[in-house]
Each structure stands twice: as structure tokens, then as C-alpha cells.
Amino acid sequence: KAGVTQTPRYLIKTRGQQVTLSCSPISGHRSVSWYQQTPGQGLQFLFEYFSETQRNKGNFPGRFSGRQFSNSRSEMNVSTLELGDSALYLCASSQGTDTNTDTQYFGPGTRLTVL
Amino acid sequence: GQNIDQPTEMTATEGAIVQINCTYQTSGFNGLFWYQQHAGEAPTFLSYNVLDGLEEKGRFSSFLSRSKGYSYLLLKELQMKDSASYLCAVRDNAGNMLTFGGGTRLMVKP
Numbered sequence: 514k515a516g517v518t519q520t521p522r523y524l525i526k527t528r529g530q531q532v533t534l535s536c537s538p539i540s541g542h543r544s545v546s547w548y549q550q551t552p553g554q555g556l557q558f559l560f561e562y563f564s565e566t567q568r569n570k571g572n573f574p575g576r577f578s579g580r581q582f583s584n585s586r587s588e589m590n591v592s593t594l595e596l597g598d599s600a601l602y603l604c605a606s607s608q609g610t611d612t613n614t615d616t617q618y619f620g621p622g623t624r625l626t627v628l
Numbered sequence: 629g630q631n632i633d634q635p636t637e638m639t640a641t642e643g644a645i646v647q648i649n650c651t652y653q654t655s656g657f658n659g660l661f662w663y664q665q666h667a668g669e670a671p672t673f674l675s676y677n678v679l680d681g682l683e684e685k686g687r688f689s690s691f692l693s694r695s696k697g698y699s700y701l702l703l704k705e706l707q708m709k710d711s712a713s714y715l716c717a718v719r720d721n722a723g724n725m726l727t728f729g730g731g732t733r734l735m736v737k738p
Contacts, residue, residue, distance in 0.1 A: 517670075544724055556671075556715065556728040569725045603670060612724045613658060613678070619670040 517606050517620030525626045531592040534623045536604030544609025545587035550601040563609045599627045630654045632729035639735045648701045648732045656721030662701045663715040711736045
């Protein structure tokens, strides 16, 4: 089975721009979660999508948004980029149907640099 | 909310055993995960505990005590390739959200 894929792998943007990142989950998985990883804050949860609906949300400003399509692929968008948004953005997929046993598997991440 | 603590760095010798501890204070608990992350790569799943006790998977074992808010990851017969960061994460009752500790960077020396 193919793993989680994320595109693009690397991205350089300037302050004020907006960016869209894409994640394709493992085949059969319906839940996609997004995380931000920085050296200072570690791994922090952004949001989770299941069956095209946002099911959970972390403590990030409204500039961070996402969506999920009917084929479970997900995108996240960051508007009005700030220097502090430079990070590794990780997507994780899981079956999503039983949160008591669900295990999340991570993609390779998108490294975003904001100049 | 959740608060998860683990040591920042550890060093061990090839062939030895190392134990990485994780303590947590949570408003809800629905499982604890351990992930391994090599520099520049994605975290990979190692183990999951939801009930008290020890889970063994080859050279890796993970232990959980819910009453103490404590877990450890035990790595046996250390290999150089085990040099990586080890992340402890807790899932709360609210759903599928994981809260991660800061990670423990393990350096294995010859």
C-alpha cells in the first residue's frame, strides 16, 4: 500500500503571500490531520478532517484553513504568510472510524520557508 | 489541556538498553503513542498503549501507567540507526487529536 504523500515537498514564499499544501492519505483512510513542526514549539495540531468535515481544530489563527475532498485528499491553506509560519507541515492519515484504536501515519511533510 | 514532558536529549552506547520516559497531565486520555523521527524525515509509528502494562514489539517496548500519568519507551540492543528523536504523544477524549511532547533526541555512540 502506498504511504501518505504530500506536495510540494519544499516551498519558498514571501510575507503576505498565501500558500496551499496538498496531502493524499493512505488508500482507505478517511481521516487526515495536519500538524506544524518547528524547532521552538515542536509538533502542534492544526486540524483534522473526516468525511469532508472538520472534526477537530487546534489553537491556530483563522489564517490557517483546510478542506477535504470526497476522495479523502486534503489541502491546507495559509493566508497572509508571516515569518513565523516557516515550518515543516506534516499530514497524517488514519482510518478515522474508531478513535479508540486509530493510529496516525505521517507523510514526508512540506518544508515552508517564508522570507 | 495537555502537558507532556520528556527529556530533551539522551546518549547511549551501541548494543546497550535505553529507557526514554514520558510524563503527562491531561484533561482526558484515550491512548499514548510513540513515534520515531530521523532528522529531516517524517515521524514513523512505533507503539500504542491505551491500557496499563507493557507492549513489546521486537527490540522496542512501551509501558503505560495511567494512574501515574507515565510511560516509557525501552530500546534494546541499540544500533547506530536508532539515533533519532523519539516523540511521545497523547490522544485525548475529544477525538483524533494528538498532543506531542517536545521529543527526546537519542544519540547512539559506538
